[in-house]
Amino acid sequence: MHHQVFTVVRLRSGYDLAEVDAFLAQVETTLSLLWQDNAQLRERLGAAPPASTxxxxxxxxxxxxxxxxxxxxAQQEAGQILADARTDAERLRREAASAADALTRAAHQALDEQLDRLERAITDQGRNLQHHLHTQLGHLRAALADLDTHGRTPGHGADDAASQRPITVHSPAFTRDPAAGH
Structure with missing residues (x-):
């Protein structure tokens, strides 16, 4: 009984409760037997002739x-078991808190990295779209200037082959041909 060892439970703090309960039941049984023996010895002592040896x-x-x-x-051993259990429980609590903090930091870092990539992608897409819109605006201005240079204005000369040609708009997201009806 002096060298009882308990299994440490990994999924929760402390020792295996079944082992501790079994050990305490054994201590209780031993103490009961000792008290009974003590009581029987006292009875025999009381029943013995006055001239006991x-x-x-x-x-x-x-x-x-x-x-x-x-x-x-038994009391000292039980006290030591409780002290060890409390120490182990506190160590496990600190380890779990440390692991949770590390996981939280890793998750925050991963989210920050994803947000940075998304912001860069949005910025790049904005630049590309702006570039394409400026390019299309330049094409439209050039077409308008070409029409003005040749003495034509939009909406006149419907029989002219140049006015029959559809204007095609190009962008990174889609290409639209107004004549196609899309």
């Missing part, structure tokens, strides 16, 4: 001392 008194005193020592030892 010093040996009977010595046996009774030794049994009482043994019971007292066993009880004190």
């Amino acid at each position: 010093p040996t009977d008194a010595g046996v009774l005193a030794a049994a009482h001392r043994s019971a007292q020592e066993t009880l004190e030892s």
